[in-house]
Amino acid sequence: MTATAAPTTETTGENAPTEALRPHAEDAFAAELSALAAQDDRPRPARWKLSPWAVATYLLGGTLPDGTVISPKYVGPRRIVEVAVTTLATDRALLLLGVPGTAKTWVSEHLAAAVSGDSTLLVQGTAGTPEEAIRYGWNYAQLLAHGPSRDALVPSPVMRAMADGMTARVEELTRIPADVQDTLITILSEKTLPIPELGQEVQAVRGFNLIATANDRDRGVNDLSSALRRRFNTVVLPLPESVEAEVDIVSRRVDQIGRSLDLPAVPDGVDEIRRVVTVFRELRDGVTSDGRTKVKSPSGTLSTAEAISVVTNGLALSAHFGDGVLRPADVAAGILGAVVRDPAADRVVWQEYLEAVVRERDGWTDFYRACREVSA
Template sequence: MPEGLGGRPPREADHGLGDRPAAETGVLRPHAEEEYAGELARLAELDERPRPPGWRLSPWAVSTYLLGGELPDGTVIGPKYVGSRRLIEVAVATLATDRALLLLGVPGTAKTWVAEHLAAAVSGDSTLLVQGTAGTSEESVRYGWNYARLLAEGPSERALVESPLMRAMRLGSVARIEELTRMPSDVQDTLITVLSEKTLPVPELGTEVRARRGFTVIATANDRDRGVNELSSALRRRFNTVVLPLPDSVDDEVDIVARRVGQIGAALELPEAPAGLEEIRRVVTVFRELRSGLTGDGRTKLKSPGATLGTAEAISVITSGLALAAHFGDGVLRAADVAGGIVGAVVQDPATDRVVWQEYLETVVRERPEWQDFYRACREVS
């Protein structure tokens, strides 16, 4: 086994920092297994159900961690995902088989968020991540070399640099691959042997890495990237695909945005999100109407902009608005604080999106008496 590749890399948690709040460590965004270490530990302590080999929790406990619930001792587990219970159960059950999991959906459906929390709950480590881009190389997925050692010693175990995927195989952990369809097709197909044979050959050393129990892969892909680098049929067969939808209702989406903004705002020491629930609801309503091409009452058809108007964009707009309110206002989120962000999110293409936005502003927003402050604020920045 290559030297230094059989153990877990040093992490803040190894130095006693993992259980401390983000504000205490100075970390802006802790990993899921650090931020929710208390919940994960309590679940593990009370979890009496069967656990698949290599898992920290049972499938039931993993689902409870993601969806929230109350434990027998009264401990309340906060929800990490608001949506269909059955979808999460299917995703968790997939990880308990020999198939990999592909989370598919439009932008803003929490694919990355769900993947991170699944990895944290199953293997206690969400950091074994390969980020897919047009420039992702085969070495990023399989392994690379320390070229100084390679030149000095030739191919050797000491010169081998393992990828997150290889490390996950050695440790029996979950490997995450973000934006799988952004990766070139030939790079994608390097996963076929790993997913089918559970081995990663290293021909330069005449050896191979065999996956330990608990190893699996969670990949995400964007619905809007279809046709960019489609998965081959051979690779797609190795995945069980779960499609994550946009939130069913305005209330669900408002709840998701408020929860996430509250977490981000706490790390940034911004005003609490509940002080601006009215503005959150307005931003969510605008995004839902524009992306569906129909007003909430179903009476007016609308043109949709080319921009992505998902939950993630709503979170970004509200977080920016809270920063404005905190530093340049009275700390209360108002229409003027979100107007600039919402116009910037909608109008990505000045030639076409601006026309769509102006039409929506004049035919929908202007006609809502309770939205007049929002209308004036948007007109001012538009």
């Protein structure tokens, strides 16, 4: 018997089926990007797929003249998105800065998808990221057989973006060793990548730019040099301003993830989503939502991204081991795992919060009991 590849389903929009577990932004939202491009009559920078106005509309959402609804990818201050998009239209690189879970990676991916139609020119920063990941590497078989040549050179995502006039992405920049970070200085200042082995260089063509993300909590890991930081325009992504905004963000994202995993619809569990968000915000802020009771904060970040994870896992529990409706028992274990990172100190914080706040709150009895059960 001859094995054949499983058929793939092409993605044409947010709701279209796909074989990919997590389609790239330009694939998952292809229909919206196409609709924007068709109706976008504003000036576009060189090699941009959309105008700056259309890029901002793609991220923030809106309704086009023909009635096409563009779903919001980022829920937050409009000015932040406008500054970020404008930065990419200049020769300044963009640094998205914020605490964990403020959608830095999400925003960078969607910006690249809207600007260049390709969000895959990505360097993932880690403590082990080598210089070659930002500059270039070598095909050693070619190198040994024929010596240094352009055929033997393996371009990095940044190098490819420079040559093609596209947007490159560097995730978790402050996780990258300082000497590797500094390879970006010449690229961002001179728009040139020297190849001394060949006596050549790659010059960035119009349309090239770079988006980097960095974590506020990573200060001191590998701080950016002042020389490198000057090459970036920094945009700080804040935490959601209100409970309603955060509930909206969590609901939208969980709904997207849930559809790909065939989980129950989010509206059936909106009360539990609000409860998860409320708990995270109160512990994060160190005070209850009514401002009357101060509480201790645990060591974890309790970010919006973690709230999304807790609710998604709860939906999976309710779908596979419950009645399909999100209930307190489905999210209790996830909340405990998010809050109690330090088994000694955080467990005390959580127990005090349960007894002083959750126990006394009207309508939270089932949630209190579920949390006590998993915390025992």
